[in-house]
Amino acid sequence: MKLDVNMLRYLSKEDFRVLTAVEMGMRNHEIVPCELVERIASLKHGGTYKVLKNLLKHKLLHHDSSKYDGFRLTYLGYDFLAIKTLVNRGVFASVGRQIGVGKESDIFEVATEDGTVMAMKLHRLGRVSFRAVKSKRDYLKHRSSFSWLYLSRLAALKEFAFMKALEEHGFPVPNAVDCNRHCVIMSLVQGYPFVQVKQLQNPEVVFETIIGLVVRLAEHGLIHCDFNEFNIMIDDDERVTMIDFPQMVSVSHHNAQMYFDRDVECVFKFFRKRFNMSFQECTDDIDGTEVDTDASGRPCFSSIAKDAVFLDKELAASGFTKKDQEVVEKVLYCREAW
Ligand code: ADP
Numbered sequence: 001m002k003l004d005v006n007m008l009r010y011l012s013k014e015d016f017r018v019l020t021a022v023e024m025g026m027r028n029h030e031i032v033p034c035e036l037v038e039r040i041a042s043l044k045h046g047g048t049y050k051v052l053k054n055l056l057k058h059k060l061l062h063h064d065s066s067k068y069d070g071f072r073l074t075y076l077g078y079d080f081l082a083i084k085t086l087v088n089r090g091v092f093a094s095v096g097r098q099i100g101v102g103k104e105s106d107i108f109e110v111a112t113e114d115g116t117v118m119a120m121k122l123h124r125l126g127r128v129s130f131r132a133v134k135s136k137r138d139y140l141k142h143r144s145s146f147s148w149l150y151l152s153r154l155a156a157l158k159e160f161a162f163m164k165a166l167e168e169h170g171f172p173v174p175n176a177v178d179c180n181r182h183c184v185i186m187s188l189v190q191g192y193p194f195v196q197v198k199q200l201q202n203p204e205v206v207f208e209t210i211i212g213l214v215v216r217l218a219e220h221g222l223i224h225c226d227f228n229e230f231n232i233m234i235d236d237d238e239r240v241t242m243i244d245f246p247q248m249v250s251v252s253h254h255n256a257q258m259y260f261d262r263d264v265e266c267v268f269k270f271f272r273k274r275f276n277m278s279f280q281e282c283t284d285d286i287d288g289t290e291v292d293t294d295a296s297g298r299p300c301f302s303s304i305a306k307d308a309v310f311l312d313k314e315l316a317a318s319g320f321t322k323k324d325q326e327v328v329e330k331v332l333y334c335r336e337a338w
């Protein structure tokens with residue numbers, strides 16, 4: 001998606017007031033009636049309709065007249081609100097090039113006034129799975145309106161909370177800087193996605209580090225659930241950073257064993273194919289600690305998870321609750337059920 005942030009400069013106070021009014025209206029309406037926008041925005045000198053037209057022209061809003069005349073935010077509109085808030089907070093001053101396109105996210109560089117470059121991840125839930133999300137609608141019937149705004153915001157908050165908690169426990173993850181709406185700001189990882197790496201100096205060491213991460217996560221009560229060569233970054237010194245956390249689950253999840261084994265299998269498979277590795281005795285000593293493994297050298301979930309120490313308190317500190325986790329698990333990331 002194109003994100004022309006220059007436009008931010010040309011939007012007036014009134015534009016943002018009306019954009020925010022639509023966002024507020026969307027708490028209770030999928031499409032916000034024009035009169036409601038006007039009432040919430042209550043512009044001093046009127047003119048809400050003209051502003052709406054301008055926002056529509058810039059694709060920050062979508063117009064819908066199927067049931068009644070109304071508007072909803074587009075992703076672009078939501079992007080602008082998040083970016084403006086974070087810029088006002090002094091988190092960054094400018095948006096640069098796009099550095100990643102995920103299935104359900106866009107990643108851009110952002111920079112502070114003094115030139116520090118960070119990464120901005122904009123969550124885009126519903127981009128590939130809107131139908132599936134819609135079918136889960138019943139779960140959220142207590143909300144009169146169910147929208148991707150809410151889901152993307154939840155995914156971002158979850159990612160931020162997990163990144164921060166993992167960082168506090170010494171995991172190699174980006175530094176979680178801030179979060180607003182569907183947008184997470186984190187440090188920029190130096191290096192490349194592991195999938196792009198064709199050769200390693202020390203494949204055994206990197207392998208043990210990476211499998212060690214899956215094990216250590218489980219010891220902290222967590223499973224990454226998408227732990228593969230796309231979500232592992234590696235630098236020139238073969239140091240590893242893991243990214244992409246919105247789908248993580250607890251080791252007490254009813255499918256935990258399956259998710260854990262799948263993460264482990266991804267790593268084994270990649271190293272076998274890409275670096276021609278075989279594993280018989282590799283993993284019973286991971287990162288200096290002994291780990292129960294099966295006959296094929298794969299770490300054994302049940303023996304690791306039984307003594308897990310959970311990170312609930314750290315997660316709650318970022319405002320991510322157990323209830324939020326329940327919603328995310330039930331609605332967003334039940335991929336095997338899709
Ligand atoms: P998705 O959930 O859509 O897969 P990711 O978090 O995996 O999104 O990010 C997609 C891509 O963006 C990554 O594969 C990586 O190339 C890049 N990326 C994400 N976060 C960072 C970061 N902090 N620093 C550098 N590159 C990043």
Ligand code: MG
Pocket residue numbers: 102230231244
């Ligand atoms: Mg990813």
